[in-house]
Amino acid sequence: MVARLQPDHSRGAVVAAGDVPIDPRGLQCLAAVLGIAPVHPRVLLLQARTLDEDAAGEDGLDGLLHEGGAGELARYALRGRSDTGEPRILDALERAQVVVLASDQPLRLSTLLGGTGLARAIRRRNAEGAIVVGCGAGAAILCEHMLAQGASDGPTPRSGGAQLAPGLGLTNRVVIDQGGHASDRIGRLLAALALNPFALGLGIDAATAAVIGADNVLEVMGSGGVTVIDPAEMADSNVLDLAPGAPIRITNLRLHALVAGTRYDLDFRRTVA
Amino acid sequence: MVARLQPDHSRGAVVAAGDVPIDPRGLQCLAAVLGIAPVHPRVLLLQARTLDEDAAGEDGLDGLLHEGGAGELARYALRGRSDTGEPRILDALERAQVVVLASDQPLRLSTLLGGTGLARAIRRRNAEGAIVVGCGAGAAILCEHMLAQGASDGPTPRSGGAQLAPGLGLTNRVVIDQGGHASDRIGRLLAALALNPFALGLGIDAATAAVIGADNVLEVMGSGGVTVIDPAEMADSNVLDLAPGAPIRITNLRLHALVAGTRYDLDFRRTVA
Numbered sequence: 434m435v436a437r438l439q440p441d442h443s444r445g446a447v448v449a450a451g452d453v454p455i456d457p458r459g460l461q462c463l464a465a466v467l468g469i470a471p472v473h474p475r476v477l478l479l480q481a482r483t484l485d486e487d488a489a490g491e492d493g494l495d496g497l498l499h500e501g502g503a504g505e506l507a508r509y510a511l512r513g514r515s516d517t518g519e520p521r522i523l524d525a526l527e528r529a530q531v532v533v534l535a536s537d538q539p540l541r542l543s544t545l546l547g548g549t550g551l552a553r554a555i556r557r558r559n560a561e562g563a564i565v566v567g568c569g570a571g572a573a574i575l576c577e578h579m580l581a582q583g584a585s586d587g588p589t590p591r592s593g594g595a596q597l598a599p600g601l602g603l604t605n606r607v608v609i610d611q612g613g614h615a616s617d618r619i620g621r622l623l624a625a626l627a628l629n630p631f632a633l634g635l636g637i638d639a640a641t642a643a644v645i646g647a648d649n650v651l652e653v654m655g656s657g658g659v660t661v662i663d664p665a666e667m668a669d670s671n672v673l674d675l676a677p678g679a680p681i682r683i684t685n686l687r688l689h690a691l692v693a694g695t696r697y698d699l700d701f702r703r704t705v706a
Numbered sequence: 707m708v709a710r711l712q713p714d715h716s717r718g719a720v721v722a723a724g725d726v727p728i729d730p731r732g733l734q735c736l737a738a739v740l741g742i743a744p745v746h747p748r749v750l751l752l753q754a755r756t757l758d759e760d761a762a763g764e765d766g767l768d769g770l771l772h773e774g775g776a777g778e779l780a781r782y783a784l785r786g787r788s789d790t791g792e793p794r795i796l797d798a799l800e801r802a803q804v805v806v807l808a809s810d811q812p813l814r815l816s817t818l819l820g821g822t823g824l825a826r827a828i829r830r831r832n833a834e835g836a837i838v839v840g841c842g843a844g845a846a847i848l849c850e851h852m853l854a855q856g857a858s859d860g861p862t863p864r865s866g867g868a869q870l871a872p873g874l875g876l877t878n879r880v881v882i883d884q885g886g887h888a889s890d891r892i893g894r895l896l897a898a899l900a901l902n903p904f905a906l907g908l909g910i911d912a913a914t915a916a917v918i919g920a921d922n923v924l925e926v927m928g929s930g931g932v933t934v935i936d937p938a939e940m941a942d943s944n945v946l947d948l949a950p951g952a953p954i955r956i957t958n959l960r961l962h963a964l965v966a967g968t969r970y971d972l973d974f975r976r977t978v979a
Contacts (some may be wrong), residue, residue: 588861588892589911589931590963601976619861619892619933623963638953658862658953660892662961668977669966680911680931682965684977688935689957690863690896693942704941704957 455493462655464501473504534571549634590623728766736927737774746777807844856894863896903937
């Protein structure tokens with residue numbers, strides 16, 4: 434289910450961020466993103482984590498959010514699906530102007546959130562105006578079709594090299610590779626687009642964010658780049674005929690490397706001033 | 707200097723191969739390439755190597771060439787520029803129907819061969835019909851503008867991320883990244899094309915070859931893929947304004963992922979049947 438089938442200029446931005454390092458680059462990226470929210474916004478940080486990760490570096494995200502301009506900050510670690518029903522989380526979500534999703538891998542979030550009331554509430558809050566930010570693996574889940582995992586084998590797409598799973602569905606215009614292994618994302622994105630070239634592929638560097646406004650114009654923030662792959666004019670591929678692992682032929686894609694300040698219209702598929 | 711300014715259907719093919727593993731995949735790729743030469747062709751293998759590399763795995767290349775269909779095979783290791791004047795090498799070149807260049811890095815070959823009579827003789831033999839094959843780093847040097855080295859930082863192009871140097875000049879239509887670190891080649895190629903988008907960027911997987919015929923049609927052989935980046939419609943980039951290492955904005959490139967059997971016309975920049 435896609436939250437917005439019709440343009441609606443009251444919905445909140447959907448922000449896909451790459452890995453956020455706990456350093457000045459990570460801070461600069463998050464501060465820029467928070468800059469589109471009201472001053473000192475109320476932030477809800479939801480982290481998917483395993484039982485043994487309490488001391489992990491992810492803890493630094495709340496520090497960066499505070500330093501980057503967050504006002505009230507609520508943070509919850511989701512350890513199981515039952516956590517998603519916690520009234521204090523749902524209450525915090527109702528108050529939040531910015532929701533931040535973080536995870537070490539996309540499937541950890543989707544298996545925790547999928548089909549829950551919390552997932553529906555996040556979609557509703559975004560439709561009502563709350564900004565939803567996915568950091569790292571949390572970015573992939575923003576999409577209707579989530580790039581769950583894929584082979585890491587360079588820029589050549591391979592049969593079976595991209596596994597898709599249903600995501601939160603805040604946007605259906607893009608498939609996101611947040612690039613835990615940035616260098617291999619091109620092959621994964623091409624393998625995903627070969628399956629059904631209706632969406633744009635977005636690859637996002639660390640310390641970099643793709644901010645998708647209510648007008649479906651994407652703006653890049655942060656210190657790295659965003660790779661856009663547009664398959665609108667894609668020619669026939671051979672993806673149907675291949676053994677697992679065989680390289681995929683896929684031609685006539687449009688590629689853009691975008692940097693901070695660049696704006697790209699997802700509807701018209703072109704850069705805008 | 708470019709060997710062929712005019713189409714000349716008597717010149718030999720120029721073959722850019724990725725790294726050739728000494729295994730059945732490498733053999734399959736080399737055998738396919740030798741299949742375009744006369745039966746049991748006379749082959750000259752020129753390897754650029756440092757003094758301490760005599761026992762390196764490169765030695766396996768001559769075994770693969772034999773097994774892949776080579777007839778008479780002459781092999782010389784170039785250790786210094788003075789070696790390029792050896793009469794036995796020049797004699798072997800005059801007899802060779804296939805010349806194979808191998809190196810661990812592009813600059814080792816270009817610093818050995820650049821400006822020598824051997825380099826001129828290789829260009830002449832190619833113009834006369836001899837096939838010239840570059841393997842691994844030996845592929846980069848086939849171009850007029852050789853991608854000498856570059857930062858390995860994923861698919862985002864960065865200022866200073868590609869260093870160009872003059873190559874052998876057997877083709878001026880492409881810039882080649884043979885992808886010792888295949889996964890990072892997209893960023894390097896984009897950084898190179900941002901400097902002057904007149905050429906096509908070619909990224910070549912291991913065990914894979916891009917065979918450029920006299921008609922400037924490229925055919926892929928081997929088990930991997932060839933990435934083609936066509937900057938013909940590239941919009942303005944910000945490459946002039948950047949500090950070293952900053953990400954480059956570069957938009958409206960055309961991207962193709964080609965596999966064995968695919969043919970691509972370098973003049974008309976489109977796939978052909």
